[in-house]
Amino acid sequence: MSPASPTVPPSTRRTRRRWLISRRRTRSGPSPATEQADSGRMIDPARLAALSATSPIACCANASAAAGCGRAAGLITCLGTDAHGLSGASIHRQRAGAASDRGLLGCLRAAWEGLMQTVLRMVMVASLLCVSGCLATHETASGTPPETVAMGDAEEQGGNEAWAYAQRREAAIALARTSDDFITARERLAAVMAEPLFQQVSVSEQRDVLSAAAWVEVRSGQYQPAVRYYRRAVQLDPGDPDDWHRLSMAENVVGNQDAALDALLYLVQEWPHLVDALSAGQVLAMSGTTQTDPAKRMRLMRTLFDANWKREEEAASSLWYDMALALIEHGDREQAKEVIRHVSWPYPLMSMQADRRFDGLLPTEPGYVVVSLNRLIERLEALAGDNPRNLYTQNAWMEALMHAGRHEEVIAISGDILARIAAETPQQPAFHDSDDENFTMEIRYRALDRAGRIEEAEGALVRASELTEFGEPNIRQKLALAAWYNGMLRPDEAIAAIDRLSAMAEAPDLLLRDEQLLIAALIKGERDQADELLMRIREKAGDDDSRLLTRALLRSGRMDEAEEVLVRRLQDPRLRRDALLFAQVSPEPEPLPGSVDYRRDWKALLARPAVKRAIDKVGRVQPYEVW
Incomplete structure (x- = not known):
C-alpha cells in the first residue's frame, strides 16, 4: 500500500479537528438572518424580553418575541432526530437566564438558535421602525410632549443605556463570529469589554464576549491569545461545554498537552451525554500523545469506551486500537482482547494483524479483515437507511464501500446525494448536516479516479475544494487538489491551489x-x-x-x-x-x-x-x- x-x-x-461543532449548513451557506456563524450560545426568550422591557419600544419588541416563540414550538415538534450512532451531533446547550447550560439534541438546538436569532434581528429592526410611533402613542395618552418623554427619569435612562449596550454587545459578538475583518472585530469586542456596563451584566453574558474574542483569535490563527480568552471564559462561567472543547483544542495547538487533556476530561465528566459530539481529531490527538499522564489518557479512553463512543465510526476503531495497545503495555491482555472485539474498520485491524504485539488477541488471517469489513458495510447501510437525512452516516457507508473496492456503487450513491442537495431549499434541506458535502465530493472524486473517469474526478475534487470545511475556508481538499495537480504534472496549478491556505491551518497542514x-x-x-x-x-x-x-x-x-x-x-x-x-x-x-x-x-x-x-x-x- x-x-x-x-x-x-x-x-x-x-x-x-472540528472547531465548529454545532453547524447545520446548506449548500449555499447560512442566511445571516437564520443562523449564527458560530453557535454555542442561544438567545433566551426571557433574556430578550427583559432587554426589550427596558426600552421605550417594549410594545414592538415583546410582540415580535412572542410571535417568534410561538413559531418555535411548531418548528421543534416537526424536527426528527437520528436514532442511531454516527449522528454527527454537536455540542450544544440550552440557556435559561443565568442558570447552568445543559445540552439539547443538536437538530433542535440548530432550529432554536436560528429562530431566536431571527427574532432578535426582528426586534432590532422593529425598534428602528416603530420608535417614533411608540413616542407618539405615549404623547397622545399622557399629554406629555416628546421632549419630556425623551428626557425621562434616571431609571428609564439607565434602562435605555443597558438596552443600547446590549445591542452593541450582541453586534460585536455577531461580527466576531461572521466576519473575516478580524481587526475590526477585535476593536469592537475590546470596546465592549472596556465599558463599565460589562461588569454589570451576568457572568454568562460576559463569557459570551470572551468566547467570541477567543474565536476571533482561532479564526485568525492566533492561538496563544485564544487560549488566554478561553481560560478566562471557563474561569468566569464553567457551564459551557463548547468553551471547554475549544479550550482543549487551542491548548493542544500551542503545545500544552496536559492542559488540553485536562479540559477534555472535564468536558466528558461534566457532560457525559455529549461524548459523541467531541471532535474525533482532538480525541485521537489526546489518546495518541505520549506527552501526558498515561493514567489520564486511559481514563479518557475508558470513559469513551464505556459510553460506546461514536459507534461504527472509523475514529472509534482507531481509539480502541490506542486503548488496546495501552492495555497490552500494562500487561492487561484480557481487557485488551475485549476492546479489540469492538474494532471493525479495516485499517486499525490490519495494523494490529501486522504488529506482533497483538499476536494471540485476534486472528492474523487477512480474510478476517474482509469478513469484518463486509459486516461493517451491512451495519452502515442499515444505519444510512434509518437515517436518510444524516449525511455523515451516508459518507461513512461510502467510505466502507471504498475499502471494499465497490467504487461504482459509491459513484451512484454520491450522485443521488448530490442531486438531493442541489434540489434542497432553506425551508426543506436535504440533510441535517449538508455542510459535510465537501467530504461527499472528496469520496466521489476518489471513486471516479478508481473508475478511470479522470476528468470527472478532477471536477469533483475542484468542487470539494471550493466548499467550506466545517463552515470555514477549506484546507483538506485544497491540499488534496494540489496533490492531484502534481500527480497530473501540472505544478503551477498545484502551487496556486495552496498558495494562500486559511489562517486556521495548523502545523500539520503547513507541512x-x-x-x-x-x-x-x-x-x-x-x-x-x-x-x-x-x-x-x-x-x-x-x-x-x-x-x-x-x-x-x-x-x-x-x-x-x-x-x-x-x-x-x-x-x-x-x-x-x-x-x-x-x-x-x-x-x-x-x-x-x-x-x-x-x-x-x-x-x-x-x-x-x-x-x-x-x-x-x-x-x-x-x-x-x-x-
Missing part, C-alpha cells in the same frame, strides 16, 4: 503544504527550491510527521536517508503503526503520471534488506483484498 497517492484516504490520526510545494519544485526542475523545502520539512517534522518526511526524502531521491527514517519508525513502538500498515500489500488505483516513480521507489524501499529485517523483527507483511 503506497502512502503517496492523493486517492488514499487520510489516516484518521490526521483527521482535522503537507510544504510537501506539495517540494513536489512541484521537483517537477519544475527547481532543485535549489526543492532542497530548501526539504530542509524546512526536516526542521519542522516531529515524530508524528516521520511518514511525511519519508515521503519527502523519497521524492527527493534520498533513498538511504529514507531507509534510516523508516527503520527508526519501525523500531519506535509509538510510530510503528503506520509504518507497518503501509508495508502491507493491497489493491491500488493506477498511479497518476507524477506518482509513477514514487510508487516504484516506495516498493524498492520496502524491499531493502534493512527494512525487511526491521519489519520481520516486529511484525509481518500480508496481502489484503482491502483498498
